Amino acid sequence: MKLLLVLLLSLVTTLTAAAADKPSPNALGKSEEESYEGKVVVIKVGESDLINRQAFKFFRRTLERVNEEKAKAVIFELNTPGGLAHETTDLMMKDMSSLKVPSYAFVNIEASSAGAFIAVATDTIYMAPLSTIGSAAVVSGTGEEIEATMRAKIEGKLKSVVRNVAETKGHNFEVVEAMMIVDKESEFGDVKVGKGELLNLTAAQATTVFEGKPLLAKGIATSVEDLLIQEGMEGAEVVVAAMTGFEKFAYWIGTVGAVLILIGLGAGYLEMKTPGFGVGAIIAIVAFSTFFFGNYVAGNLAGYETAAIFVVGIIFILLDIFLFPGTFVLGLTGVAMVLGSLLFSMVDRFSWQDWGDGDIGLWKAISGPSTALAIGLLGSIVLFALLMRFLPNVGFLNRYLLPAAVEGGTGKLADERGAESRVGWTGVASTDLRPSGKAVFQEKTLDVTAENHFVAAGAPLRIISENGMRIVVKEIDPVA
Known part of the structure; x- marks a missing residue:
C-alpha cells in the first residue's frame, strides 16, 4: 500500500499542473505562446519533419490555432525531400483544406515528394531563386521495390486525393501528376517529361506561363518578407510557429513510452519486494508520472480519466493480493484497467478523432501504442526475471536497496x-x-x-x- 499512496499523490499533483489551460510560467523554457491574431504565421517544414509523426501533430495543432486565433495568413516554408504519404495527405485533406485564412507555400530550397503535395495544398506557391519542386513518386519506406498491383492501388488513391486538393486550390493537376507517375510522357510548353522520368521543376520553370497562367508557382521570392510585399502584406507582423518547451519534452516522451513502462513496472516490483520506502518507489513514481504527463502534453488521450483508471487498477491488484487472496476477480480487473489506461494514454488525439469519423481503422489508431505497450510489458517480464535471479547476489544492492x-x-x-x-x-x-x-x-x-x-x-x-x-x-x- 505504501507505493500506491505515494503514486496516487504524485499522479494527482502532476496531472493537476498538466490540466491547466497554459503551461506554468517558465516551465521547460517558455511561459506563454504568442498569440497568432492578425499575424502571418510561418511554419517551417525542414529536412526530417515529414518523416516524424510527432511533427505532424505540431503542424495540426498550429493550424488549429491559426483558425481559432484568427491569424492573417499562414506560410509553409519548405525545404524537404519528402516523407510519410498517409500523414501528409491527412494534413492536406483535413487541416489545410479547413483553413479559414489565405495559405502560401514558399519553396526554399526544395519541395520534393510529400513536400510538393503540401505546396499544392496551399492557395499560392512562391519559389526561392534556386529552388526546385517535384519528384513525388510513391516509394517504399524500406527502400524496397513496391509490387506492381500494390503500387497501382497506392498511386490511384493518392492521385485522387491530390487531384481534389490541387484543383480546389486552382493548381494544374496534370503538372502534379507528371511529378508522381513515371509511365507517361508530358509536355507543358518548353517543359517536357519523357516516359520513365518524373517532373522536377526549377523556379524559372515553375513560374513559366502556360495556357495563360503560371505553370505552378505565382512568382519568385527571395524571402518571406519579399513574398509578403508581392502579396500586398508589407509590414504585416510575422511569427514563426515553434514547439514549446513542453511540446519538445512531450514528443520526446512519445518515443520512449515503452521504456518508461518497463522502468515503472520493474521499479514497482522491486519496491514490493523490499521493506520500507525505497529507491524502487521513487523510480516508479517518476517513470509513471513522466509517462502520463508527457502523453498529456503531447496531445494524446492521457488525462485525469486514464490516470484515475490506472490508480484504481493498482488498488484492485493490491486488494486481491493482500485482502482477498485467491479470488483473482479483483486482480484480473485491475490488470485490465492498468493495461487499458497505459494503452489509451499513448493514443494520438487526432488519430482517435479520425477513427471516430470513419477516416481510418481502429487498428491504425492504436497500432503504435499497442506495440509500445507490448515492448514495455515484455521488457518488464525480462527485468523481473533478472531481478529474481541476480539481485540477491549483488552486494551493493543488498546493502542499500534490500535491507x-x-x-x-x-x-x-x-x-x-x-x-x-x-x-x-x-x-x-x-x-x-x-x-x-x-x-x-x-x-x-x-x-x-x-x-x-x-x-x-x-x-x-x-x-x-x-x-x-x-x-x-x-x-x-x-x-x-
Whole structure:
C-alpha cells in the first residue's frame, strides 16, 4: 500500500499542473505562446519533419490555432525531400483544406515528394531563386521495390486525393501528376517529361506561363518578407510557429513510452519486494508520472480519466493480493484497467478523432501504442526475471536497496547469520500473512511471505526458501 499512496499523490499533483489551460510560467523554457491574431504565421517544414509523426501533430495543432486565433495568413516554408504519404495527405485533406485564412507555400530550397503535395495544398506557391519542386513518386519506406498491383492501388488513391486538393486550390493537376507517375510522357510548353522520368521543376520553370497562367508557382521570392510585399502584406507582423518547451519534452516522451513502462513496472516490483520506502518507489513514481504527463502534453488521450483508471487498477491488484487472496476477480480487473489506461494514454488525439469519423481503422489508431505497450510489458517480464535471479547476489544492492529483516527487540539484522540456513525452521505467524507479514522462529521475529497468499495469525509455519529478497513460508499441520 505504501507505493500506491505515494503514486496516487504524485499522479494527482502532476496531472493537476498538466490540466491547466497554459503551461506554468517558465516551465521547460517558455511561459506563454504568442498569440497568432492578425499575424502571418510561418511554419517551417525542414529536412526530417515529414518523416516524424510527432511533427505532424505540431503542424495540426498550429493550424488549429491559426483558425481559432484568427491569424492573417499562414506560410509553409519548405525545404524537404519528402516523407510519410498517409500523414501528409491527412494534413492536406483535413487541416489545410479547413483553413479559414489565405495559405502560401514558399519553396526554399526544395519541395520534393510529400513536400510538393503540401505546396499544392496551399492557395499560392512562391519559389526561392534556386529552388526546385517535384519528384513525388510513391516509394517504399524500406527502400524496397513496391509490387506492381500494390503500387497501382497506392498511386490511384493518392492521385485522387491530390487531384481534389490541387484543383480546389486552382493548381494544374496534370503538372502534379507528371511529378508522381513515371509511365507517361508530358509536355507543358518548353517543359517536357519523357516516359520513365518524373517532373522536377526549377523556379524559372515553375513560374513559366502556360495556357495563360503560371505553370505552378505565382512568382519568385527571395524571402518571406519579399513574398509578403508581392502579396500586398508589407509590414504585416510575422511569427514563426515553434514547439514549446513542453511540446519538445512531450514528443520526446512519445518515443520512449515503452521504456518508461518497463522502468515503472520493474521499479514497482522491486519496491514490493523490499521493506520500507525505497529507491524502487521513487523510480516508479517518476517513470509513471513522466509517462502520463508527457502523453498529456503531447496531445494524446492521457488525462485525469486514464490516470484515475490506472490508480484504481493498482488498488484492485493490491486488494486481491493482500485482502482477498485467491479470488483473482479483483486482480484480473485491475490488470485490465492498468493495461487499458497505459494503452489509451499513448493514443494520438487526432488519430482517435479520425477513427471516430470513419477516416481510418481502429487498428491504425492504436497500432503504435499497442506495440509500445507490448515492448514495455515484455521488457518488464525480462527485468523481473533478472531481478529474481541476480539481485540477491549483488552486494551493493543488498546493502542499500534490500535491507534484511530486523530481529524483534534486538536491532540486529536477521541476515547476519553466517553460513547457517533457516530453511526448515518452524515457527508461528505473529500477524496475518497477506501474503507478507511477521512470524516468530526460534524466538526471532522475521518478515516473511506466505507461499499460498494468506495465512492467519497463530498458524504454524515452516520456512521453505529464502534469498536476499524474501523468506518464503508454508503453513503446516499443528503438532499435538
